[in-house]
Structure formats: C-alpha cells, structure tokens
Amino acid sequence: MAEALKGVAKAMTLLNKQVPLPALQKIMTDFMRENERAAINQEMMGDVIEGAMEDEGSAAEEEAMINQVMGELLLEQTDAIPDVPMQSPINTGELSQSGSPYLKFYLFRIIIFF
Secondary structure, three states, rough: OHHHHHHHHHHHHHHHHHOOHHHHHHHHHHHHHHHHHHHHHHHHHHHHHHHHHOOOHHHHHHHHHHHHHHHHHHHHHHHHHOOOOOOOOOOOOOHOOOOOOOHHHHHHHHHOOO
C-alpha cells in the first residue's frame, strides 16, 4: 500500500512540473470572462428580438382576428354543406333533424379533420 502511495505521489509531482499552473489559471480566467460575455450578449440579443417580434397588445388583437376569420370560414363551410336527412333508429334529438346547425357543424369537422 505504501508503495502505491509513493507511485501516486511521484506521478502527481511529475504532473505538477509539466503543467504550468499560472498559465492554466489564466486560461480558466479568460474562459470564464468570455463565457460571461457570451451569456450577456445572448440575453441582450434575445431581449431585442423578443421586443421586435412582439408589440404590446398585438397578441390579443391577432387572436381576435384569427377567431373572427375562423368563425367566418366555419359559417361559409357549414352553409355550403347540403342538408342531409338522417334516418336513424336511435333518437339523437336535435342532431337527427334535417338542416340542424349542430349536424352541419359536426359534418364540417368530419370533412376538415379526416
């Protein structure tokens, strides 16, 4: 066991002689400084891009406009679907009525999503 520790001590001594500690510390300090600069630049660029892409209140306006257009498209598509008479042994209430807006809505969803 003592011989193993002597071998480890010799190896560490040789390593300390071969690796210049002050140069290694300078490299690590430079790396940390540049890494911090890169993080600050990345954060600033992210803030600038986020500010350029998003205006205050525009998200709500966009959402309202999208909902309006989708609602108009839904009405146009459901009006274009002909009334289909439903003959079903199961009483489905309003869905079994010919020309029901619910039936048109479900048919539209079937056409769009399948």
